[in-house]
Amino acid sequence: MIAVVDYGVNNLASVVRAFAAVGHPATLTADPEVVRRADRVVLPGVGNFGRAAVTLRVTGLGDAVREQAAAGRPVLGICLGQQLFFAESEEAPGAHGLGILPGRVARFTTSLHVPHVGWAEVLATTAGEAHPVIGPLLGTSGAFYYHVHSFHPADLPDSAILATADYDGRFPTIVGQGSVLGTQFHPEKSQDAGLALVKAFAEWTP
Amino acid sequence: MLARRIIPCLDVADGRVVKGIHFEGLRDAGDPVEQATRYDREGADELVFLDIAASYQARSTTLAMVERVAETLFIPFTVGGGIRSVDDAGAALRAGADKVAVNTAAVRDPDLVSRLADAYGTQCVVAAVDVRWANDRWAVMVTGGRDATPLEAISWIAELEHRGAGEILLTSMDRDGTRSGYDLRLTTAAAHAVDIPIIASGGAGSFEHLAQALEAGAHGVLAASIFHFDNQTIAGARSYLRERGIPVRP
Numbered sequence: 025m026i027a028v029v030d031y032g033v034n035n036l037a038s039v040v041r042a043f044a045a046v047g048h049p050a051t052l053t054a055d056p057e058v059v060r061r062a063d064r065v066v067l068p069g070v071g072n073f074g075r076a077a078v079t080l081r082v083t084g085l086g087d088a089v090r091e092q093a094a095a096g097r098p099v100l101g102i103c104l105g106q107q108l109f110f111a112e113s114e115e116a117p118g119a120h121g122l123g124i125l126p127g128r129v130a131r132f133t134t135s136l137h138v139p140h141v142g143w144a145e146v147l148a149t150t151a152g153e154a155h156p157v158i159g160p161l162l163g164t165s166g167a168f169y170y171h172v173h174s175f176h177p178a179d180l181p182d183s184a185i186l187a188t189a190d191y192d193g194r195f196p197t198i199v200g201q202g203s204v205l206g207t208q209f210h211p212e213k214s215q216d217a218g219l220a221l222v223k224a225f226a227e228w229t230p
Numbered sequence: 231m232l233a234r235r236i237i238p239c240l241d242v243a244d245g246r247v248v249k250g251i252h253f254e255g256l257r258d259a260g261d262p263v264e265q266a267t268r269y270d271r272e273g274a275d276e277l278v279f280l281d282i283a284a285s286y287q288a289r290s291t292t293l294a295m296v297e298r299v300a301e302t303l304f305i306p307f308t309v310g311g312g313i314r315s316v317d318d319a320g321a322a323l324r325a326g327a328d329k330v331a332v333n334t335a336a337v338r339d340p341d342l343v344s345r346l347a348d349a350y351g352t353q354c355v356v357a358a359v360d361v362r363w364a365n366d367r368w369a370v371m372v373t374g375g376r377d378a379t380p381l382e383a384i385s386w387i388a389e390l391e392h393r394g395a396g397e398i399l400l401t402s403m404d405r406d407g408t409r410s411g412y413d414l415r416l417t418t419a420a421a422h423a424v425d426i427p428i429i430a431s432g433g434a435g436s437f438e439h440l441a442q443a444l445e446a447g448a449h450g451v452l453a454a455s456i457f458h459f460d461n462q463t464i465a466g467a468r469s470y471l472r473e474r475g476i477p478v479r480p
Contacts, residue, residue, distance in 0.1 A: 037326065038300075038304075041301065041304075042304060045304070070351075136425075137425045137426055137427075139351070139352065139353045139396070140232075141232075141353050141396065141397075141427075142232035142233065142235070142427075142449075143232060143233040143235070143275060144231070144232055144233075145231060145233070168233055168479040168480070170305070170306060172328075172353045191232075212304065213304060213305060213306050213328065214304070214305075215270070215273065215304050215305050216273075218304060219304060
């Protein structure tokens with residue numbers, strides 16, 4: 025069973041629909057025990073890092089996600105969900121994320137308009153090319169994914185940066201380590217390229 | 231580099247897609263769910279749904295339709311028409327919209343744009359501006375193009391950006407439905423006035439027109455007639471633009 029974690033953020037229906045569309049129905053749940061029993065876990069989300077971090081702690085959902093990652097089950101974070109894999113974010117200094125990926129979340133430093141919104145070309149890094157999910161998806165030519173964000177992952181070891189996009193400088197937009205995978209963009213809004221990623225995650229055995 | 235966007239638009243009235251000329255003489259253009267499915271499958275970058283008959287009574291019917299359209303889409307989805315409050319916007323977002331478009335309500339209550347941006351983020355707020363050239367200026371029109379306002383379009387767009395709009399959907403009523411090309415002077419002036427993306431709308435009759443608007447500074451091009459009636463496909467538009475050297479998705 026694929027559990028999509030419902031922690032009170034918007035737009036979860038489209039994530040559930042994306043899994044159904046690729047033949048892997050997912051269950052939306054706010055119950056930490058259901059998350060613990062799942063074969064794979066998805067942490068979606070749009071919203072504020074600080075508030076979401078508190079919700080994950082208070083509900084026990086954060087611990088459930090952390091345990092699943094530690095047990096080596098596939099865990100996918102989308103947008104804010106992915107940012108919550110890190111211990112801290114410049115969006116909410118003092119708030120504690122899950123800390124299951126090394127690094128942190130930083131604000132864009134650019135004179136370009138923020139938030140960064142739109143279809144950005146995503147290219148695999150050397151680590152990404154070797155990744156069983158990301159390598160076959162992006163190959164050497166990359167793919168376009170729909171981004172909506174003001175913050176992005178930063179200060180990761182190269183081995184955890186699987187793909188980057190450019191917005192006045194390259195930033196990590198697919199990150200991962202072990203069974204944990206995170207996308208800064210929204211695969212559920214990225215048409216065929218996004219659905220291919222959702223399918224590959226659903227069929228991944230780390 | 232962000233890909234430039236090709237955005238089909240569904241003008242919806244009484245549960246059907248319609249399309250007129252200069253906002254009048256509406257002609258049927260099919261079922262919204264069928265059209266949305268077609269455009270998603272053809273590779274549209276985004277879809278806009280405008281309830282052009284927006285009336286208070288029809289609100290729940292429209293939301294049910296928005297929900298059915300959203301269920302077919304795996305691309306960003308903008309919903310407009312009749313959104314007058316943060317609660318109206320919330321209802322559209324819960325029905326599956328990613329962004330909401332406001333037009334008349336923003337002119338009557340400019341602070342609405344700020345309240346929407348505070349509640350849902352600037353990326354959620356599309357300010358739609360309908361423009362008609364009159365007396366040597368671009369006049370902002372409201373209520374589906376029926377009523378003129380004292381506002382001048384370019385300064386109004388700058389104010390909308392300042393108030394928290396994430397992008398501007400800029401429609402030339404003079405060109406709407408004419409297929410004679412976008413108002414490129416208007417597009418250029420707007421693109422120079424603000425940092426947020428301008429979506430050009432009104433007048434697309436050929437792929438050449440799409441290219442012209444993007445080259446004039448638009449970040450996306452909205453089109454209805456050429457995709458609804460002319461058997462032109464999004465894929466065809468995309469390959470044309472790519473050959474012109476415009477960055478689009480493969």
